Amino acid sequence: MNKIMSDKKIIALYTLPALILLLILIYVPIVLTGYYGLMDWDGIGPMTFIGLDNYKALISDHLFWNSAYHSLLLAIFSVLSLIIYLAISLVLASQIKGADVFRKIYLIPMLLSSVAIAQLWMRIYHPSNGVMNRFLTSIGIENPPLWLSDTSLVLFAIFVPILWQYAGFYIIIYYAALRNIPNELVEAARIDGATPFQIAYKIKLPLISGVIKVTIVLAVIGSLKYFDLIYVMTDGGPNGASEVMASYMYKLAFRTNDFGYGSAIGFFLLILILLVTYLIRKLTTSREDNVQY
Amino acid sequence: MKKKSLSIMTSLSLASLVVLSACGSENNTTTGTNTNNSGGTEENVTIEFMHLWPQGSSADHNRIVNQIIDEFETNHPHVTIELEVLENEQYKNKLQVISSSNQLPDVGMTWPAGFLEPYVNGELFAPLDTILDDGLRDEFVAGTVEAYEINGSAYALPLELNIAPVFYNKAIFEENGVEVPESYEEFIDVIDTLVDNGVTPIALGNRDRWTGSLWYMYLADRIGGSDALNSAIDRSGEFTDERLIDAADKIQEMVAHDAFVAGYNGLSDQEAKSEFMNNNAAMYLIGSWDLPNFTTNEEVPQDFRENVGFFKFPEVEGGDGDINSWVGGAGVGLFVAENSDVKEEAKEFVRYFIQEWGKHSVEDAGVIPGTQVNTDEVDLPDLFIDVLDELNNASNITLFADVQMSAGVAETHLNMIQSLFGNDVNPEEFAEAHEQALSEED
Numbered sequence: 001m002n003k004i005m006s007d008k009k010i011i012a013l014y015t016l017p018a019l020i021l022l023l024i025l026i027y028v029p030i031v032l033t034g035y036y037g038l039m040d041w042d043g044i045g046p047m048t049f050i051g052l053d054n055y056k057a058l059i060s061d062h063l064f065w066n067s068a069y070h071s072l073l074l075a076i077f078s079v080l081s082l083i084i085y086l087a088i089s090l091v092l093a094s095q096i097k098g099a100d101v102f103r104k105i106y107l108i109p110m111l112l113s114s115v116a117i118a119q120l121w122m123r124i125y126h127p128s129n130g131v132m133n134r135f136l137t138s139i140g141i142e143n144p145p146l147w148l149s150d151t152s153l154v155l156f157a158i159f160v161p162i163l164w165q166y167a168g169f170y171i172i173i174y175y176a177a178l179r180n181i182p183n184e185l186v187e188a189a190r191i192d193g194a195t196p197f198q199i200a201y202k203i204k205l206p207l208i209s210g211v212i213k214v215t216i217v218l219a220v221i222g223s224l225k226y227f228d229l230i231y232v233m234t235d236g237g238p239n240g241a242s243e244v245m246a247s248y249m250y251k252l253a254f255r256t257n258d259f260g261y262g263s264a265i266g267f268f269l270l271i272l273i274l275l276v277t278y279l280i281r282k283l284t285t286s287r288e289d290n291v292q293y
Numbered sequence: 294m295k296k297k298s299l300s301i302m303t304s305l306s307l308a309s310l311v312v313l314s315a316c317g318s319e320n321n322t323t324t325g326t327n328t329n330n331s332g333g334t335e336e337n338v339t340i341e342f343m344h345l346w347p348q349g350s351s352a353d354h355n356r357i358v359n360q361i362i363d364e365f366e367t368n369h370p371h372v373t374i375e376l377e378v379l380e381n382e383q384y385k386n387k388l389q390v391i392s393s394s395n396q397l398p399d400v401g402m403t404w405p406a407g408f409l410e411p412y413v414n415g416e417l418f419a420p421l422d423t424i425l426d427d428g429l430r431d432e433f434v435a436g437t438v439e440a441y442e443i444n445g446s447a448y449a450l451p452l453e454l455n456i457a458p459v460f461y462n463k464a465i466f467e468e469n470g471v472e473v474p475e476s477y478e479e480f481i482d483v484i485d486t487l488v489d490n491g492v493t494p495i496a497l498g499n500r501d502r503w504t505g506s507l508w509y510m511y512l513a514d515r516i517g518g519s520d521a522l523n524s525a526i527d528r529s530g531e532f533t534d535e536r537l538i539d540a541a542d543k544i545q546e547m548v549a550h551d552a553f554v555a556g557y558n559g560l561s562d563q564e565a566k567s568e569f570m571n572n573n574a575a576m577y578l579i580g581s582w583d584l585p586n587f588t589t590n591e592e593v594p595q596d597f598r599e600n601v602g603f604f605k606f607p608e609v610e611g612g613d614g615d616i617n618s619w620v621g622g623a624g625v626g627l628f629v630a631e632n633s634d635v636k637e638e639a640k641e642f643v644r645y646f647i648q649e650w651g652k653h654s655v656e657d658a659g660v661i662p663g664t665q666v667n668t669d670e671v672d673l674p675d676l677f678i679d680v681l682d683e684l685n686n687a688s689n690i691t692l693f694a695d696v697q698m699s700a701g702v703a704e705t706h707l708n709m710i711q712s713l714f715g716n717d718v719n720p721e722e723f724a725e726a727h728e729q730a731l732s733e734e735d
Contacts, residue, residue, distance in 0.1 A: 126560075259393070
């Protein structure tokens with residue numbers, strides 16, 4: 001076996017199918033998107049080369065910056081919500097009674113498709129029949145907020161199901177990382193008289209810092225390209241109040257037949273995400289990363 | 294066109310579209326060799342046909358389509374029809390993706406005017422004048438084929454025709470002692486009375502935006518006459534026309550009178566419809582495609598169906614509009630692909646389909662076809678007959694604004710409609726944004 005694995009030709013042969021698939025399905029479309037971004041094209045007729053005009057238009061497109069701002073808010077919100085997930089995981093991992101049941105409860109939203117979640121929350125938010133407003137009126141609030149049609153509220157109304165949707169995913173990651181910490185370390189700290197809070201803060205968190213960094217990157221990338229729930233729940237409305245970059249790109253390409261411009265936004269999004277990912281890695285990398293137990 | 298039922302599939306993201314387009318490339322036309330058992334010399338051909346009425350969400354439509362295809366195949370033994378069925382939104386996306394790689398099916402469905410234009414400019418659809426000149430033209434309701442004509446040639450033939458009446462709940466009207474309004478002032482009085490009695494006057498799902506556009510179009514028509522809006526769109530006039538601004542102002546007046554259901558800007562048309570159908574709202578402005586729900590649909594409680602009536606959008610005092618003018622227009626139509634290998638057979642199929650559809654669609658699916666319907670011959674509920682008769686008396690049918698406009702301007706229009714209803718813009722800004730989008734198109 002070792003002999004086979006040291007043969008470079010065999011390695012090349014084994015990786016070839018995956019590489020070809022990756023090229024065709026991921027890299028070729030990326031290059032094509034970049035190419036279409038330089039065109040004036042309605043997606044149907046002939047293309048006209050217009051150089052960087054689409055990108056210049058992008059810079060002065062306030063609708064795009066509006067959607068970019070919403071994506072940024074979502075990214076900040078997602079990263080902040082990681083704190084909640086982490087707190088829950090710390091409790092779950094400290095072997096409290098019924099931790100198993102709770103873990104499953106948190107996991108369930110992950111099993112639902114985004115569309116199902118969107119449909120569910122649309123019913124919760126329904127202005128007259130929804131659970132939310134029924135509850136608010138029952139405790140005496142006469143004009144409860146119109147969650148999905150109020151331009152100042154809609155974005156935050158959508159953030160809540162997103163937080164709920166991803167809770168399971170991050171909790172599982174944190175939970176697994178926390179359970180990997182050798183018990184002796186925690187035991188030793190406890191014998192030395194550390195409080196549970198000190199154990200969490202001074203021992204557990206530093207030990208899983210690598211995982212935390214990964215989840216931050218995941219949360220930021222996920223937020224920047226977020227699409228599905230918003231598309232189903234509000235379609236970016238009302239009046240663009242919940243538009244994000246990906247939904248704006250979709251609208252341009254498929255609703256207004258502006259494929260060239262849509263592609264330019266897609267490509268810009270790619271560059272932006274690469275850049276942000278690089279920056280986060282750069283900012284959070286430190287020598288303590290390689291923890292040895 | 295307007296039946297945007299929210300299906301699970303609408304959530305498909307761009308990623309899955311790439312997959313769809315990849316699948317599309319397999320659908321090359323196959324022309325079989327001669328194995329015709331009828332002994333003729335015709336080669337066996339396959340016509341690919343793509344439509345948007347899946348069995349799940351449009352069972353009646355789907356059934357009639359299959360019936361017509363079966364009959365056609367029996368009459369033309371050398372032809373096989375190969376079907377591909379997609380949901381509305383998905384259909385639109387796929388059509389766009391496969392057009393860019395020139396892999397359209399031989400026969401498919403399209404929408405008129407603004408939607409059709411890029412396809413015609415890209416020379417993807419074949420002109421269908423030959424089958425129209427064959428006598429088919431006379432069978433259509435006047436003005437329907439025109440929606441599919443560009444530079445004098447028809448590039449698709451309409452299957453549906455719709456007008457949008459204001460449906461209302463007779464029982465709610467009676468309980469609150471209000472009458473069908475004949476003028477805008479009376480209309481506002483009706484709204485005020487209903488609001489005072491704690492009844493939601495109008496169900497509106499303006500998340501879909503075209504629903505709000507219907508209200509605006511009617512007001513523009515009643516104030517400015519049938520051409521104020523049309524001429525602003527075709528650039529012989531301007532959107533900053535006072536009459537069009539006045540129409541926008543009236544929308545906000547209605548909003549100020551609490552005419553619409555709470556949270557209308559965040560509700561989908563489906564949600565609004567269920568408010569109306571659950572007796573929670575007194576009125577609902579929608580196209581005649583919803584008639585089956587108010588007449589024959591067995592799943593809807595009978596006492597509700599008996600309570601539904603409709604009225605023509607009221608006239609506005611001092612306006613140029615006519616109460617017999619309607620907002621509506623042709624729905625989907627059939628096209629033949631320009632680069633189809635079996636163009637002649639495909640055209641023959643379209644001709645056959647249009648005629649058969651005209652015979653079956655009203656009675657069996659509650660769809661008003663683009664071809665004329667003789668109301669004496671069909672067995673239909675009264676409400677249906679009344680709408681069909683109104684259609685025959687119509688002085689004018691103004692095509693849905695978002696269909697008339699090019700896709701880019703339509704998007705601006707629809708966004709502005711939502712802003713107008715949400716009081717985020719004033720009528721002047723509303724008109725100005727349209728004017729700007731339209732003039733940039735030139």
